[in-house]
Amino acid sequence: MKTSGANLDNSAAKRPARRNPESSKRALIMATLDTIAEIGITDTTVSKIIQRAGLSRGMIHLHFGGKNQLLAAAAKSFGQEYFDELDHRVQQATSGPEDVITAVIQADLSEALMNERSTRIWHAFRGAANSNDGIALYSSTRDKRLRDTLHSAFKKIAQEYGEAENSALARDATFGLLVLLEGMWVDYLTNANAFSREVAVSIVLRFIAGLFPNHFQQSQS
Amino acid sequence: MKTSGANLDNSAAKRPARRNPESSKRALIMATLDTIAEIGITDTTVSKIIQRAGLSRGMIHLHFGGKNQLLAAAAKSFGQEYFDELDHRVQQATSGPEDVITAVIQADLSEALMNERSTRIWHAFRGAANSNDGIALYSSTRDKRLRDTLHSAFKKIAQEYGEAENSALARDATFGLLVLLEGMWVDYLTNANAFSREVAVSIVLRFIAGLFPNHFQQSQS
DNA sequence: ATCGCTAATGGACGATCGTCCATTAAATAT
DNA sequence: ATATTTAATGGACGATCGTCCATTAGCGAT
Numbered sequence: 001m002k003t004s005g006a007n008l009d010n011s012a013a014k015r016p017a018r019r020n021p022e023s024s025k026r027a028l029i030m031a032t033l034d035t036i037a038e039i040g041i042t043d044t045t046v047s048k049i050i051q052r053a054g055l056s057r058g059m060i061h062l063h064f065g066g067k068n069q070l071l072a073a074a075a076k077s078f079g080q081e082y083f084d085e086l087d088h089r090v091q092q093a094t095s096g097p098e099d100v101i102t103a104v105i106q107a108d109l110s111e112a113l114m115n116e117r118s119t120r121i122w123h124a125f126r127g128a129a130n131s132n133d134g135i136a137l138y139s140s141t142r143d144k145r146l147r148d149t150l151h152s153a154f155k156k157i158a159q160e161y162g163e164a165e166n167s168a169l170a171r172d173a174t175f176g177l178l179v180l181l182e183g184m185w186v187d188y189l190t191n192a193n194a195f196s197r198e199v200a201v202s203i204v205l206r207f208i209a210g211l212f213p214n215h216f217q218q219s220q221s
Numbered sequence: 222m223k224t225s226g227a228n229l230d231n232s233a234a235k236r237p238a239r240r241n242p243e244s245s246k247r248a249l250i251m252a253t254l255d256t257i258a259e260i261g262i263t264d265t266t267v268s269k270i271i272q273r274a275g276l277s278r279g280m281i282h283l284h285f286g287g288k289n290q291l292l293a294a295a296a297k298s299f300g301q302e303y304f305d306e307l308d309h310r311v312q313q314a315t316s317g318p319e320d321v322i323t324a325v326i327q328a329d330l331s332e333a334l335m336n337e338r339s340t341r342i343w344h345a346f347r348g349a350a351n352s353n354d355g356i357a358l359y360s361s362t363r364d365k366r367l368r369d370t371l372h373s374a375f376k377k378i379a380q381e382y383g384e385a386e387n388s389a390l391a392r393d394a395t396f397g398l399l400v401l402l403e404g405m406w407v408d409y410l411t412n413a414n415a416f417s418r419e420v421a422v423s424i425v426l427r428f429i430a431g432l433f434p435n436h437f438q439q440s441q442s
Numbered sequence: 443a444t445c446g447c448t449a450a451t452g453g454a455c456g457a458t459c460g461t462c463c464a465t466t467a468a469a470t471a472t
Numbered sequence: 473a474t475a476t477t478t479a480a481t482g483g484a485c486g487a488t489c490g491t492c493c494a495t496t497a498g499c500g501a502t
Contacts, residue, residue: 019468019479040352042263046460056481061461063479120351126411127344131261140411176401176424183404190347190361203397210431240449240498267490277451282491284449444502451496459488466481472474 025063025073027053032074037117041071041124072134075125078118079138083145085112090149097153098215101177101208104150108181109200119189143178150174157212173211180204246284246294248274253295258338262292262345293355296346299339300359304366306333311370318374319436322398322429325371329402330421340410364399371395378433394432401425 031053035044046067050057064070089107093099107113129136154170161169181204188195209216252274256265267288271278285291310328314320328334343360350357375391382390402425409416430437 021479024479040348042349043352045458047458057460057483058462058481059479061463062481067460120348123344123348126407127261127341127348128263129411130341131264143411172420172424172427175420176428179404179408179424180397180401180428181404182407183400183402186347186403186407187400190350190364199393199396203393203400206393207397207401207428207431210428242449245449266488268488278453279451279492280449282493283451288490446501447499449496449498451494453493453495455490455492457489457491460486462485463483464481465483466479468479469477471476 021063024055024059027055028059028063028070029074029077032070033078033121034117036074036124037120040120041128068132068134071128071132072137075135075138078121078125082113082118097156100153101150101157102205102216104146105177105181105204105208106201108146109184109197109204111197114185114188114197116188116192119185119192122185123189143182146178146181147174150177157215160214161212169211173208176211177204177208180207242284245276245280248276249280249284249291250295250298253291254299254342255338257295257345258341261341262349289353289355292349292353293358296356296359299342299346303334303339318377321374322371322378323426323437325367326398326402326425326429327422329367330405330418330425332418335406335409335418337409337413340406340413343406344410364403367402368395368399371398378436381435382433390432394429397432398425398429401428 028049031049032044035048035052039048046057046060049070050059053059060067060070064073086104086107089110089112090100090103093103125135125139129139151170151174154173155166158166158170158173184200184204205216249270252270253265256269256273260269267278267281270291271280274280281288281291285294307325307328310331310333311321311324314324346356346360350360372391372395375394376387379387379391379394405421405425426437
């Protein structure tokens with residue numbers, strides 16, 4: 001319960017226990033993310049990280065050059081974790097732009113992506129991005145990639161509506177949906193127990209349906 | 222540009238410069254908020270706070286009992302600042318629930334409430350609430366009061382629609398609007414320069430209009 | 443003018459921060 | 473078997489953290 005367990009499996013996996021720099025790097029990054037999720041980035045110190053990883057003190061400076069660069073690497077890894085899972089879920093349903101958007105919404109609000117750990121880490125990196133340029137590089141990645149994916153999908157749908165609004169409609173829908181999803185993450189962070197994923201998906205779809213009345217019809221009247 | 226200026230006006234205002242505990246408390250709280258907004262809550266130390274306030278080191282322990290309790294007091298003060306301004310703006314337009322909701326939206330997205338300083342402080346307190354119970358008490362106040370105000374307004378409007386959906390409609394509208402506004406604050410925090418308040422208001426109103434087609438009509442088709 | 447109260451001061455304190463490096467040890471090359 | 477290379481160790485280091493308190497100084501009461 002203290003600090004052992006999560007990091008010992010790398011020695012049980014394939015016996016790369018020692019003398020494996022890549023394994024050590026990953027262990028440090030995972031320990032960093034877990035620590036941030038548990039006690040916040042303010043209380044995440046070098047001592048806590050190496051204690052959780054079960055490694056020695058000098059590893060951080062050896063492999064990353066310092067704490068800030070470890071944090072930046074952790075932010076990058078966290079972003080990649082998110083997109084690996086997102087892409088895996090969205091790729092399965094690409095029969096049309098409407099399905100892509102629905103898949104993104106459901107994926108972003110799924111427990112695999114939006115959980116207590118990820119929302120805390122996401123929030124911590126967001127706040128730290130103001131003073132840590134290394135983190136800032138990767139903390140906004142989530143938005144940019146989501147923005148591109150959604151924007152291209154919305155543009156296809158918007159073509160079926162009025163010509164004069166095409167550009168503005170796709171732009172507003174992208175921005176609104178992104179903001180809505182961001183707000184959902186914040187809301188989940190504040191009170192995860194009272195949060196309902198079903199209600200969240202329903203509300204997001206209602207918002208989109210308001211912009212595109214001919215699409216995104218919901219089952220309930 | 223360094224640390225003087227902002228806090229010297231309390232001596233120029235009414236000459237309560239010294240020997241005034243209330244003035245000292247306020248100066249410490251303001252210095253705390255300004256420091257958090259400028260360098261983040263992680264780097265906000267006792268030394269930085271008292272340096273900015275131009276006071277002595279022992280004041281924090283004397284008036285608040287410690288740094289954590291000063292942070293909690295700052296969170297409370299920040300929440301009150303927000304509601305004082307919000308109430309002032311909403312009270313001016315209370316001709317109906319529709320106007321109340323519109324006023325809340327425009328107020329929450331106005332520069333007086335949603336600016337770089339407030340979004341950074343709000344974000345910092347949100348993150349610190351996970352580990353600081355004193356902050357947690359006041360950090361979610363914004364949501365709760367907004368929720369009550371909006372929910373009662375939406376209930377009145379929802380009565381004009383289908384009976385079966387009245388309760389769910391008002392609840393979803395409140396939740397959705399709150400989430401949307403939270404997301405707007407996050408979006409403003411990430412890129413304040415590219416943020417457009419007009420677009421934000423427009424999108425929020427479009428979302429509400431999607432739920433209540435007979436209300437919240439926008440000028441543009 | 444003197445006393446009493448308390449706001450205010452600023453240095454001391456131990457703890458902890460992040461960085462760094464001399465040393466150890468494991469894996470590879472000779 | 474020996475030498476070389478380098479991942480890994482863990483303690484030392486100065487800086488800074490937040491807390492605390494002996495002391496100073498301003499203000500009202502007597």
